[in-house]
Amino acid sequence: MAKSGRRLVSGFLAAAFFTAASPAAIAQTVQAPQAVVQQQAQPSTGVKKSVDVPAMTEWRQDFHKHPETAFGEARTAEKIDSLLRSWGLETHTNVGKTGVVGILKGPNAGPNSPSICLRADIDALPITEASATLPYKSETPGKMHACGHDGHTAMLLGAAKYLAETKNFTGTVYFIFQPAEEAGNGAQAMIDDGLFKWVHCDGIYGMHAWPSLPAGSIGVAEGNITSNTDGFRITITGKGGHAAYPADNIDVIQLAADIVTELHKYKDKEIPTEEGAVLAVTTVHGGEAFNAMPETVSLAGTVRTFSGASQDKLEKAVKDISAKLSAAYGAKVEVQYDRLAASVYNSHDQTANARAAAADVVGEGNVVVFPRTMAGEDFSAFTKYAPGAYVALGQNAGGPKTQLHNPNFNFNDATLETGASYWVDLVERQLPLVKPAADAPKTTPPGNQP
Incomplete structure (x- = not known):
């Protein structure tokens, strides 16, 4: 049985393929x-x-x-x-x-x-x-x-x-x-x-x-x-309530939208275009009724990079931007960030x-x-x-x-x-097969001729 403690959270898929060295x-x-x-x-x-x-x-x-x-x-x-x-x-x-x-x-x-x-x-x-x-x-x-x-x-x-x-x-x-x-x-x-x-x-x-x-x-x-393949999940907790009274609530939907926008802005500004990095928010879950603002929203996505420096920057950005904007809204946030494959x-x-x-x-x-x-x-x-x-x-x-x-x-x-x-x-x-050399033909030593 595997003893790995690093199990990928459901919903994060590292698309399929190749090798890393040191x-x-x-x-x-x-x-x-x-x-x-x-x-x-x-x-x-x-x-x-x-x-x-x-x-x-x-x-x-x-x-x-x-x-x-x-x-x-x-x-x-x-x-x-x-x-x-x-x-x-x-x-x-x-x-x-x-x-x-x-x-x-x-x-x-x-x-x-x-x-x-x-x-x-x-x-x-x-x-x-x-x-x-x-x-x-x-x-x-x-x-x-x-x-x-x-x-x-x-x-x-x-x-x-x-x-x-x-x-x-x-x-x-x-x-x-x-x-x-x-x-x-x-x-x-x-x-x-x-x-x-x-x-x-x-x-x-x-x-x-x-x-x-x-x-x-x-x-x-x-x-x-x-690429280096990472996955992240952001869980935001605010204050739900009637949609008719937004001032009484903490709008986690708007907060989630702001986080997505700021993450893309950061990636476009801070990561060189030639590196071809990707930051994609791929799932957004929150809310059940059209007239009720939800208590929680969760986002998930992936980060793909080739350089370690860009990988470090984007991981920090996911955590810092989520924390900063949530604090400004008065909401709580939890960020899980996993480095899945080098x-x-x-x-x-x-x-x-x-x-x-x-x-x-x-x-x-x-x-x-x-x-x-x-x-x-x-x-x-x-x-x-x-x-x-x-x-x-x-x-x-x-x-x-x-x-x-x-x-x-x-x-x-x-x-x-x-x-x-x-x-x-x-x-x-x-792994080439080296076959043994054939035995040399036997010869009669000189002086021993019949």
């Missing part, structure tokens, strides 16, 4: 976002692996049909564990409550052999699927795989199956199936359960489906890929490894720039323990793009082969 690395100057020019994949010169595409498709659609949200992925975890064990992997379950880790050792693997960690997130979102015709649409009301984690899970399983059958590598591969990415604390829950006390890897790698990139491409970039930082060597594997699979022309995103990803928690790289798997096959977290989103099964092949190539590149 605080020093994160504090580096953030580069400006780079535009992705390529609109469709180029003819591929890469080579796919003989991964089991029909099986991956079946698994992916089964996961899609039976979505489970943060820390409730019991059926998903059981299926993952069963498949891994059927291929001969050592498995560890209930890591971070519902996480699963599979361990596969290559020929002659020893305590000093190289190792690698591959991670996939397994949770769904609390979203009602819009499709009425999809044959494998969600059977769980109010839940669906709207972020591609069903595909992530299927591809990592496909890679595990292939590597277990071929064992064309040396050392150890750790397959990490992480729960609760969308809640922003699943990675930390696994860590709190002691993951890195028995998992020791030279590098950790992740992947995410990316609808804005063409199918057949893989996005790679070094440095900060995702910016994902792709380390230099691991990014180079990822780029080389991607080029092997899709060809150099289809390895594109991973566009920096304001989405958040708790994969960054893992990279405090091992350097990592996170890549984007193109999904778009032409036509309108259905973005992540949309009730119509559906992972593109045609890309399963690419994703699983990338995992396999990455392992075989980083």
Whole structure:
């Protein structure tokens, strides 16, 4: 069971995705976002692996049909564990409550052999699927795989199956199936359960489906890929009463509106535009009757930044502006501010490894720039323990793009082969199997000729 005391308050969702390194690395100057020019994949010169595409498709659609949200992925975890064990992997379950880790050792693997960690997130979102015709649409009301984690899970399983059958590598591969990415604390829950006390890897790698990139491409970039992701909740308590006598009340609705306005003013004035920071108030709850001023109002929202300085400024602003305006109104205020996921930082060597594997699979022309995103990803928690790289798997096959977290989103099964092949190539590149040299032919020493 997870021992994490940092559970995300209901309603805060850290959108899904990538890696952070050390605080020093994160504090580096953030580069400006780079535009992705390529609109469709180029003819591929890469080579796919003989991964089991029909099986991956079946698994992916089964996961899609039976979505489970943060820390409730019991059926998903059981299926993952069963498949891994059927291929001969050592498995560890209930890591971070519902996480699963599979361990596969290559020929002659020893305590000093190289190792690698591959991670996939397994949770769904609390979203009602819009499709009425999809044959494998969600059977769980109010839940669906709207972020591609069903595909992530299927591809990592496909890679595990292939590597277990071929064992064309040396050392150890750790397959990490992480729960609760969308809640922003699943990675930390696994860590709190002691993951890195028995998992020791030279590098950790992740992947995410990316609808804005063409199918057949893989996005790679070094440095900060995702934003620091924070969530806040502001609860204001005033004095309710009849709306006909506002002077007798403390107008928490107006106070809430003033707080929202001042927060946006502060962000626009104090945070440089080129940093691309986001402060968004996303929920407002208060009042029940049209003729009664409410006693309380609650606001919730998110802050997204790339620099630590901007993150510090905006956290302080949320607290200070809320306190100052509430005091002016004579109201009480409580502010909860949570730093949910650090910016994902792709380390230099691991990014180079990822780029080389991607080029092997899709060809150099289809390895594109991973566009920096304001989405958040708790994969960054893992990279405090091992350097990592996170890549984007193109999904778009032409036509309108259905973005992540949309009730119509559906992972593109045609890309399963690419994703699983990338995992396999990455392992075989980083953990190459060194075959023993053939015995030299025996010769008769000189002077001993018959």
